Amino acid sequence: MSGHDHGEDGVSRRKVLECMTWAGTGVLWTITGGVPRSLGIIDSAQAATAAAPGMTFLQISDSHVGFDKPANPNALGTLEEAINKINAMPAKPSFMIHTGDITHLSKAAEFDNADRIISQSKLDVHYVPGEHDFLDEEVKFYRERYGRGTKGAGWYSFDAGGVHFIGLVNVVDLKGGGLGNLGAEQLAWLEDDLRGKSKSTPVVLFAHIPLWTVYPEWGWGTEDGGRALEYVKGFGSVTVLNGHIHQVMQKVEGNVTFHTARSTAFPQPAPGTAPSPGPMKVEDAKLRSMLGVASINFKQNEQRLAIIDTPIQG
Template sequence: MSFDDHDDSGLSRRKVLECMTWAGTGVLWTLSGGVPRSLGLVDAAKAAEQQATGLTFLQISDSHVGFDKPANPNAIGTLEEAVNRIKAMPKKPAFMIHTGDISHLSKAAEFDDADRIISQTRLDVHYVPGEHDFLDEDVKLYKERYGKGSRGAGWYSFDAGGVHFVGLVNVVDLKAGGLGNLGAEQLAWLEQDLKGRSTSQPVVVFAHIPLWTVYPQWGWGTEDGGRALDMLKGFGSVTVLNGHIHQVMQKVEGNVTFHTARSTAFPQPAPGTAPSPGPMKVEDARLRTLLGIASIDFKLGDERLAIIDTPLAG
């Protein structure tokens, strides 16, 4: 277990214990949430209330149901293991987000299998698509199944526990030589969505491909991600959750915390450590240490946000 603690004074004994209960292998990191410098009486009361209840949600990513290559011949099995972990959590999370690549080849049977397994968590799941979810001939299965109430290729926002959540799509209309892409229509929508919103409200943005430039040589970044981040500059607490790269990576820049989740299907190499970003074959014993899920904890009263990455095995 390792801690990447951005504020030594803030790591409570409770947090440490909480981390330890997470199978002793999670990576916990806490940071100043960037919540308002001064709280009015009403806000303070509200914050106290939220502290009491808290908001915990899960992130699951890159299930790649249908993948059966040497890097993990049983991607369905490891998704089931992840779901069993979620079912066994002592405190039920508020909901789950899935940051894309639900399926490997956008086949109806793959989406069926994914839904059958993921629904066993009995949690609401908010999806955004990965590039593997738009591979069917008519490009309609994802929208039919997960796109209700969304705009464009599947973007939307909602509020939960005092936090504003924005699900973005950066896997369509990609340009030769480029990276992920949000596009003008989605950016215009985002601007409207954030307009007039209190900058003291924490914002969580989630999308498949990292919104920040992780490694452009492998396409790990979003061409116009910077424009979305510019719109979020005024907000005190912004958390960006992505998938796509099948490994945990994190960065804090000003008020923005960037984080990528593990896949439940197969690992990918660290940037530049292999000839390509393709599935990484590791010894069987190691595979489950490189797959997993993430739990995100908001405790506004603590002015802390914690993301706990939990591998399927330690």
């Protein structure tokens, strides 16, 4: 397992649990002086965006288009609400990343619906797949739509605003009893991709399943995530963005900041607080209030994260 288990230092358990009580729509990131800062969830982020110079990008995750179970009978609808909020932002972000589980069952119509809604943002979107995006018989729908120019199962890198972004795939070739998996081929590519990069280049790694070990009992971690983190160890600023667990969780370890985004579809329980990590049914009114806002600010060399969360309702 990776050497990035929860420590007692950093964010306390209570703080973590507080963070995990929100659900939301998207996380707004801004890069000032090369250090990404999360400005929080969309609405509360708007004011900050206007003031913050530098590059801004969005993260959305786990839209699960096609999901229609009691936890949210209309996942497409809440995705649209999230996109509408993005469109209402006064400052247009440079682009968006989607950290996987675009669809619930990898049906062509689900991909089409997701694209129809997400494209209304008129932003470039950089995707990585979740395990729910590779469920079609021939495993081709995701690749046809989002795989162009990528390697292997869909990994790639690009540069924007002086930051090196790396999209990784940790949802294929999973082993029984194990966690998420990057695999030797992808790790070799990653090592090569980073070779020759200046250590002062800020690096953003994004993948669906957390690259750090959040809660192995529910499979919330990546078997060989520690290997990937070794390759970025020497870099001055590393930000790891994931989805999969449908709640905000974060920690800072040295120069590495780990953060998971909310789902736009349904919340999942905090680790160990339910019999399973399945969709969490909350009152209808509460679901909307969980599409709340949060601002997460962090700066280099600060161990503690400053977290302010404000629900839209209540």
